[in-house]
């Protein structure tokens with residue numbers, strides 16, 4: 141099965157790639173050996189099969205994408221450069237054993253792979269929340285990647301790297317944020333064509349746009365094993381809360 145079988149936009153064209161590079165330039169112009177960090181905090185994991193667990197979140201600054209419904213636009217630019225050692229010190233100060241590296245788009249940082257391996261070396265369970273746009277091939281095998289494939293209504297479907305769906309390790313998870321019926325049908329087609337049904341597949345509704353009951357009905361109308369999510373952190377603290 142190849143991406144060319146799909147009725148889907150495939151990979152970024154040259155102009156999209158250029159746009160993405162320009163969006164990341166201020167972030168990548170940082171001191172060598174450092175990552176630009178938006179925030180590090182302990183909270184409750186709101187999504188994935190780790191939902192409900194205490195978790196340390198490391199949110200890296202910057203993203204080459206611009207999803208229409210992005211809920212972390214503040215992470216596009218705000219942040220300060222920290223070394224991996226400084227990040228590990230901050231993680232040690234907080235107690236949860238589960239850590240998620242998120243963004244923005246963490247893999248847009250050249251040092252992200254080193255950070256992930258250093259975190260895994262601490263013996264903690266490490267999650268990586270990443271868009272489907274950047275290869276996960278070099279991510280440490282101890283890290284659980286949660287790959288957020290971009291549906292059509294996000295406006296970033298053309299940025300998806302579908303090869304990531306072949307790079308998934310057995311413990312990785314695939315996530316779809318669904319805004320409407322077209323997004324749902326598109327996601328189901330992707331699941332079928334890449335035989336993702338044997339994996340952990342997560343569906344969330346776009347907040348404020350799709351009723352969870354409609355999404356539940358659509359899931360039940362398929363034979364697929366899809367795990368529906370309601371982002372727990374938004375239920376607890378509200379959709380606009382930051383740093384929780």
Ligand code: SF4
Nearest residue numbers: 203205206207210244
């Ligand atoms: S990939 Fe994530 S951080 Fe980047 S624009 Fe989309 S939702 Fe926002």
